[in-house]
Amino acid sequence: MKILPRLKIGKLQPKYPLMQGGMAIRVSTGKLAGAVAREGGIGLIAGSGMGLDELRNEIAIARSFANGGIVGINTMVAASGFRAIMETAAKAGIDVMIAGAGFSRDIFDIGREYDIPVVPIVSSDRVAVLSEKLGASAVVVEGCEAGGHLGTDRLARDIFPEVRAAVQIPVLLAGGVIDQHDIVEAFSTTKADGVQVGTRFAASFEANVDKAFHEVYLNSKKGDVFRIMSPVGLWGNALSTPFSDKAERGEMKPPSCNSCLKKCSRCFCIIQALIEARGGNLDKGLVFAGEHVYRINEILSVKDIFNMFFSGLDYLD
């Protein structure tokens, strides 16, 4: 079936029109990003919460797996270290920069200075137009079905046509891409220039998570994903854990902390909760997941995910 567009982000042309979503904290590290890049997608390291030496090391690890493929960085704008993380990645020769969980003007300055394409995540045509004006090479439209922090209560497929009509740059679709059926829908019906995929790659062997994290994914049923108000002031999609149940009941104590976020309600520590979940400590951990996680029945390698997504599909031209 000839449905795949040739995605171009600035000077970058991945083999497949797919970007793996950045997933903090340390869910998408060098191993996952490098494996995605090697298979022909764009692999993203999630820089949020990383030290700068650690980040340089993860970029080197990604490069060692990537076989010349495209490796990028995603950092939450809400992180206090946002600028330092992005500049460090730029100096280390990252290929593309993505700002998540908020909008950043700083990133465009860094992109211009180092000649690196910038791709904001947007949830409206207004922010997409602003991004294009500021110099974005593409935008990702993320909807309320996606994993992680959310910028909207609308579905990506509802917002997508509005953004598509408002900008000339490539528009990627993020949210609910789990299998080949979704890939076909994204390119043939929605007419996306590319897709960004998070949850399906979190459920890969290369994702840097404990078995217990994967079990929460595999045991999930339709409707299990719920919205939790994150201390950063955004809703997030997550699966229930003993920790999230306590947080929902308002039973968490304010953390003593080092102000790692620019703005934080301190109702609990989101960074620590994501770190604990990644490590499999569900009593203290928050497991981010997209609404379609219940459709995932097995953990796969990145190679098998690419085969599952793209076998039998061909390019439009």
Ligand SMILES: Cc1cc2nc3c(=O)[nH]c(=O)nc-3n(C[C@H](O)[C@H](O)[C@H](O)COP(=O)(O)O)c2cc1C
């Ligand atoms: C575990 C997890 C962590 C995430 N962390 C981030 C993040 O740090 N920054 C970001 O921009 N998006 C984050 N996301 C969103 C993804 O990058 C991606 O846009 C989203 O997962 C796409 O929807 P899907 O999960 O339905 O594929 C996260 C998603 C998951 C599942």
